[in-house]
Amino acid sequence: MKKIQYFIIVKSVGLYINVLSIVYPQKAKLLAYKLFSEPRQGRIRPDKLPKTLLNTEKETFTHNEDTFQTYIWPGNDEIILLVHGWESNASRWKKLLHHIKPLGKTIIAIDAPAHGLSSGKEFNAPKYAEYLHVLCQKYAPKYIIGHSIGGAAIIYYLKKYFNQSIEKVVLLGSPSDFKIINNNYISMLSLNTKVKLLLESYFLERVGISIDDFKGHIFAENFTQEAFIAHDIDDTVVLVDEGKKYASTWKNAIYIETNGLGHSMHDEILYQKISNFIQPRQE
Incomplete structure (x- = not known):
């Protein structure tokens, strides 16, 4: 059941980004990159x-x-x-x-x-x-x-x-x-070609190397x-x-x-x- 719920959530997020890319492509790009680059686990507290x-x-x-x-x-x-x-x-x-x-x-x-x-x-x-x-x-x-x-x-x-x-x-x-990592992310969220290209161009802008060249x-x-x-x-x-x-x-x-x-x-x-x-x- 949890796997089904996770699948639905992930695909729903991807659908939202795809729709957003039609009206607000820059917002779609930033959201796609945020999800790609922001870890959800791994933090620790100084007191623990x-x-x-x-x-x-x-x-x-x-x-x-x-x-x-x-x-x-x-x-x-x-x-x-x-x-x-x-x-x-x-x-x-x-x-x-x-x-x-x-x-x-x-x-x-x-x-x-x-x-x-x-x-x-x-x-x-x-x-x-x-x-x-x-x-x-x-x-x-x-x-x-x-x-x-x-x-x-x-x-x-x-x-x-x-x-x-x-x-x-x-x-x-x-x-x-890294092309494989990026493609897996695109596939997981079922992101469209427009978002894929936006994400790849933003990665180059942010880090100074293209996904294709890594x-x-x-x-x-x-x-x-x-x-x-x-x-x-x-x-x-x-x-x-x-x-x-x-x-x-x-x-x-x-x-x-x-x-x-x-x-x-x-x-x-x-x-x-x-x-x-x-x-x-x-x-």
Whole structure:
């Protein structure tokens, strides 16, 4: 019953936007973008932090008119940066932390735009990449791990800012081709061609890159970093074909497919493999 109700609500919203585009196309465009870019989950309250984030050093950064939050587990001079995905926050790394803390490195996790304790309502990968740039300028992480669209933000960051201090990259269930994401959104709401074109032009206006040109696997062709790319064959949010795209172009990459983990990809064996990738065991 809930699925039926959700379907009716989603299609009704899409119908409203389609009708609105006939009379007020600019309003239709803004509403379509708002629904596309504004997360509905992932916020946390300062007085109710998840246990994972309680005993951490906290640092708030300012970028343009926004603030974003980071959490630090102190260690040695080598830094691991954790980059979560859509409608999540830095606490999503709870299970991975058990495997990478013993490495003795400093670990920094970030709350994405409009997530966790970071400000704003708008989220997109290029904006997230700007946050990463501010953070990396200060801390110069050697390793960076991203889940879902957090991984896509890492790819755009590496493409735009040419960071050579990062030596190893981990992508978990990350999308490559944003055209697919956009088309899925259009299909879900059954938006008409007029709204589709308005949305695509506004995305270009807002973030400085067209949806058609955002192809992470193409960006990765020139990357020199080592990569560990993992994708689950049962992922219905970001299909496994996206992981295969990265694996086909990234010259120095390990690619593995998991089974039964879905999009979250929480798994003790997988996380131990990531730990071993970051710091190979001495024979």
